[in-house]
Amino acid sequence: MNKIPRRIITGIQNGKSTIIEDQQVENAVEHLKGLIISDIWNTQQMPASLDWEQRIPNTGFPQTPKNGTYFRYVSIPPDKDLGVEFKAGEPHPMMHQTPTLDYIIILSGELYLIMEEGETLLKPGDIVIQRGTNHVWSNRSDEPCIQLAVLIDAAEAENSKIETLKD
Template identity: 85%
Template sequence: MNKIPRPIVTGIQNGKSTIVEDQRVENVVEHLPGLIISDLWNTQKTPANLDFEIPIPNTGFPQTPKNGTYFRYVVIPPDKDLGVESKVGEPHPMMHQTQTLDYIIILSGELYLIMEEGETLLKTGDIVIQRGTNHAWSNRSDEPCIQLAVLIGAEE
């Protein structure tokens, strides 16, 4: 299950910059078959404390701290593999909203971003600026889609 690229974390030791962590991600959860989420890093406030990290549990819908951030890696499998079926005239079953500003990059595959009004197909390299709106992701292809996201706590 863990095919997430390894994170390299830097820091300061003895007054010099150094690599303090270089290993495979252990914080990985498969919430539904093929839906893999890893919250790689977080901050609890802004400005961030560079010497401190609180390990966080992976959740399907993030609990980003007010004034904090999440750095999230997500693998979204095809809808058919999740058993997700969207019915015409009804909200998508995975529709949700977070109180965050999200910067999302599609690393591979393709995915539909569904809003209450309209949708658009995202492909590798596309970037989404998600501003706390109600939305869902729908993978109508035969391959998983991988996205990388930075979620920033936001005011209502």
């Protein structure tokens, strides 16, 4: 399995800032062939507590705590390696929705973000603000795509149409 970056956690000891943990992430899981996910950190409340960490199970689809957050590392293999077939004009079998506000950063590789209407190619450095809508990731390249995602528990939109705030 691919190695993912180190997890470094800071804290306070004897009244001074210090590094509490510095090691390889231990909970990387291969949910489907080549789909590697590691749930790095979570918070269980807002405002977030700086005092403790509650280890969370590593799941294919995130289970963001109510009033909490989820920070995950995802390596998405090429579609052809996943064995998922997508036929034009039909819903993608991996289409999903989470009740969260997600901040996603593409670190390496490329990936298509597919919506119910439309899609866009994402490349390293691109940032996605995913606002609780149906979506799927499609890697049509020959290399894995690595993304970091922070998911924040969110209230449902008041209307069925999510709009952009305008000045």
